[in-house]
Amino acid sequence: MTNKTERITITRPDDWHIHLRDGAVLKDTVRDAGRYMGRAIIMPNLVPPATDTATALAYRERIIAARETGSFEPLMVLYLTDKTSPEEIKKAKATGHIVAAKLYPAGATTNSDSGVTDIENIYPVLEAMQEVGMLLLVHGEVTDSSIDIFDREKVFLETKLAKVVNAFPNLKIVLEHITTKDAVEFVEAASENVAATITAHHLLYNRNHMLAGGIRPHFYCLPILKRNLHQQALIAAATSGNKKFFLGTDSAPHAKDKKEAACGCAGAYTAHAAIELYAEAFEDANALDKLEGFASFFGPDFYGLPRNSDFITLERESWDVPESYPLGDSNVVPIKAGDQIHWTVK
Ligand SMILES: NC(=O)N[C@@H](CC(=O)O)C(=O)O
Ligand SMILES: [Zn+2]
Numbered sequence: 434m435t436n437k438t439e440r441i442t443i444t445r446p447d448d449w450h451i452h453l454r455d456g457a458v459l460k461d462t463v464r465d466a467g468r469y470m471g472r473a474i475i476m477p478n479l480v481p482p483a484t485d486t487a488t489a490l491a492y493r494e495r496i497i498a499a500r501e502t503g504s505f506e507p508l509m510v511l512y513l514t515d516k517t518s519p520e521e522i523k524k525a526k527a528t529g530h531i532v533a534a535k536l537y538p539a540g541a542t543t544n545s546d547s548g549v550t551d552i553e554n555i556y557p558v559l560e561a562m563q564e565v566g567m568l569l570l571v572h573g574e575v576t577d578s579s580i581d582i583f584d585r586e587k588v589f590l591e592t593k594l595a596k597v598v599n600a601f602p603n604l605k606i607v608l609e610h611i612t613t614k615d616a617v618e619f620v621e622a623a624s625e626n627v628a629a630t631i632t633a634h635h636l637l638y639n640r641n642h643m644l645a646g647g648i649r650p651h652f653y654c655l656p657i658l659k660r661n662l663h664q665q666a667l668i669a670a671a672t673s674g675n676k677k678f679f680l681g682t683d684s685a686p687h688a689k690d691k692k693e694a695a696c697g698c699a700g701a702y703t704a705h706a707a708i709e710l711y712a713e714a715f716e717d718a719n720a721l722d723k724l725e726g727f728a729s730f731f732g733p734d735f736y737g738l739p740r741n742s743d744f745i746t747l748e749r750e751s752w753d754v755p756e757s758y759p760l761g762d763s764n765v766v767p768i769k770a771g772d773q774i775h776w777t778v779k
């Protein structure tokens with residue numbers, strides 16, 4: 434018989450990759466994100482995207498107006514396009530509120546149509562980012578329709594990201610929401626300026642959960658869930674204690690009817706229970722002792738920000754996840770809808 438841990442206290446975590454969207458849904462997404470996360474990196478793929486400093490700062494104000502507790506801090510991100518200028522990067526950095534810029538290959542994911550068509554187009558921008566110390570966040574998938582969707586991350590690393598890493602050795606790069614063994618190996622082998630976020634759903638699920646015995650659209654996200662051997666590599670990386678791997682939920686709400694559709698949107702909602710879901714994944718791997726580093730230390734360390742100085746406590750206490758949550762005028766089906774989660778934040 435094994436003795437199960439009943440409670441665990443960790444330094445307050447942060448979420449280094451989340452989508453809060455905008456408008457009427459903000460009150461719902463900000464409430465969930467701000468329940469215990471200290472800070473969050475707010476993705477800029479709005480419609481239209483936050484491509485300049487003024488737009489990102491105005492978005493930040495709307496998030497602040499929507500929050501229920503004064504302590505949740507949104508860290509803003511500029512959306513890179515072919516037209517982003519080095520001056521815009523410097524201006525953004527000088528505000529103190531915009532800590533990173535995001536590379537979406539044009540067409541790779543939700544609201545990425547205005548993204549970058551060729552990474553070489555933004556080399557002067559990457560030069561400026563390297564100079565002022567602004568991080569580059571990357572959605573790492575190629576968009577070539579001839580490349581199989583399950584290979585798009587791997588091919589991106591080989592044909593695109595390797596070049597950027599070599600050309601800008603002092604640029605801090607976060608490969609977001611990694612989904613493959615190949616990405617784990619790429620990040621491990623790269624310099625200390627390259628790190629990665631890992632979602633809870635990529636730790637808990639693989640493509641069988643999405644496709645075997647019926648198609649489950651709420652597991653559909655990008656990069657898409659891969660086969661089990663990749664899930665195992667992600668679990669090993671997240672629970673290894675390697676400071677290059679840290680928490681980023683990629684919680685990405687879409688209204689229920691936009692997911693349960695003939696052409697459903699990509700994105701999984703996990704902000705209702707982010708740390709609880711990670712705790713389940715870490716416990717399954719017998720690695721609850723590694724949760725704090727992953728969730729609360731390695732992110733701020735990589736971003737060059739202080740670690741949070743207060744704590745949260747998780748207790749083993751099961752609760753029923755609702756079938757859906759309100760999302761503005763609509764609703765969102767969360768991960769584990771209608772199921773149980775076995776950890777509760779006190
Ligand atoms: N992850 C997703 O499947 N979707 C994200 C975009 C993204 O992070 O790629 C979204 O904005 O919906
Ligand atoms: Zn993405």
Ligand SMILES: [Zn+2]
Nearest residue numbers: 452476683685
């Ligand atoms: Zn995302």
